[in-house]
Amino acid sequence: MQQKLTTTKLLQQLSDQHIQKVKLAITDLDGILRGKVISFDKFKSIADTGFGFCDVVFGWDAGDVAYDNATVTGWHTGYPDATAVVDIQTYRRIPWENDLPFFLADFNDGKGDCTRVCPRSLLKRIDQQAKEEGFIAFCSQEFEWFNLVDNSNELYAGKFRDLKPITNGMFGYSVLRASQKSAFFNDLFDLLKKFDIPLEGLHTETGPGVYEAAIMYSGILEAADRAVLFKSGVKEIGHRHGILPTFMAKFSENLPGCSGHVHQSLWSPDAKRNLFFDKKSKTGISPLMESYIAGQLYCLPYVLPMYAPTVNSYKRLVEGAWAPTTLTWAIDNRTTALRALPTGEKSTRLETRVVGSDSNPYLAMAACLASGLYGIRKKMKLQIPATTGNGYADKKNGVLPANLWQATQAMKESPVAKELFGEQFVDHFTGTREWEWRQFSKVVTDWELKRYLEII
Known part of the structure; x- marks a missing residue:
């Protein structure tokens, strides 16, 4: 196991390298x-004690517009550090x-509301x-995303219409398309x-300018760190190639959406035994994994905004x-919400396919793990049978909420969500999703103008 870095050793190392500045970030x-x-x-003075960061980062939306329904922070608190x-x-x-040099930070000093919503x-x-509870959680996330020709001035002037992908055609797993943008592809x-x-792998996906990447698995916190930094890193690298990557869940109504599937498994405390694998089972799936799957299926309708957080999701x-x-599961079936992969002692895992590429990896993985642990804690039996064939047609156990408002109301009213994540987090997070829906609902869209302007 890799030895943990100490602050003293790190500061000495950076000092010996004559470092002048560092970058810090929160999510x-x-x-x-x-x-x-x-x-x-400055970094030397705050490396152990922390630093002040305006708590507006939890009080505004993706466009830096302040929420009017948040209690954690707001105009009423004065947006302190x-x-x-x-x-x-x-x-x-x-x-x-x-x-x-780069470091991630979070709000975990236990003093104040930010700790509970970070x-x-x-x-x-x-x-x-x-x-x-005796488990080591390993995870990885894989992303699909569109890569567009980056001309920010034209994008803003044209109100984000007529976007041009870097390559044309529906060409998944294309060696040709990757080669045509080989400098960007290899830089990634x-x-x-x-x-x-x-990365475990990188390839083109079905759709013009679409790539898919699978990040190497690791402990769950490191996996989420990697996923967050992956999305930001892809955008930064893309900019240097004149490319605008987007992780929107649905870039175009005429093209496939973009996923952010989360793969997960639970291991013994010494990280030597995969507890999802059972060689005596006909399927290779252990009773523990079955309870984990049952927990995710039960909780899924109440945590969906953590997997699908935007109107676009x-x-x-x-x-x-x-x-x-x-609300379905199956073994190696890409039409179900949960895809079990009992592929051996080292690789047996669960793939949660609901998660979109627009998800916050920390929240998506927290929802996956908390839901699975809920099933184990409650000793839940996997009573929903594995789907055979088309999962879209298998509606007997329920369907997912159809939009962000429905999903948010289900989470907001759910005692299960509050049990898993705490009442303050659920209240604040669902408030931010209600805000998101309200911002969308008041906008007059291109679709409305084309449909109604002349004939109504």
Whole structure:
């Protein structure tokens, strides 16, 4: 096991390298990195004690518009600083920024509301619960995303219409298309590895300009860190190639959506035995894994906004579009919500396919793990039979909420969600999703203008 880095050793190492500045970042509720560059002298003074970061990062939306329904922070509190604590174990260098030292931070000092609504802190609490119950959670996330020609001035001037993908045609697993943008393609693989985000694989997906990447598995907190930094890193690398990557769940109504599937397994405390695998079972699935699956299926309708957090998310969750719509599971079936993969002692795992590429990895993984642990804790039996054939047609156990408002109301009223994540987090998070729905609902869209302007 890799020895943990100490603050003293780290500061000495950076000092010996004559480092002048470092970059720090936290992740907001939408999974967006918010950060700053500070001098090395300043970093030395806050590496152990933390630093002040305006708590507005949990009080505004992705467009920096302040919520009018938040109690954690707002105009009523004056948006004070909260204490963000640097996690020095997240230390890495940014290779496309002259190896600038980088660290993630979170709000986990236990003083104030930010601790209870911070996504990274929430995942840490769920991970600690797993450890206390005798499990080591391993995870990885895989992403699909569209890559567009980056011309920001034209995009804003044209109100984000007529976007051009970097390649044409529906060409999944294409060696040709990847070769045509080989400089970008290879930079993704190589620079992300240098940024301590190793990829298992990278390929084109079905759709113009679509790539898919699978991140190497790790402990769940590291997996979420990697996923957050992957999305930001892809955007930063893309910009240097004149490319605009987007992780919207549904970029175009005429093209497939983009997933952010989460793979997960539970291991023994010494991390030597995969507890999801049972060689005596006909399927290879252990009773523990069955309870984990049962817990996820039971909780899924009440935690869906943590997997599908935007209005756009639900444009992806439609029948026949490679995204699940029903409360189903099966072995190696890509039409169900949960795909069990009992592929051997080392690799048996569960793939939660509901998760979109627009998800906040900390929240998505927290929801996966908490729901699975709920099933184990309650000794739930997997009473829903495995789907055979088309999961879209298997509606006997229920379907997913159809939009963000429905999903948010289900979570807001759910005692299960409050039990899993705490009442303050659920109240604040669902309030932010209600805000998101309200912002969308008041906008006059292009579809409305085309449909009604002339003939109504």
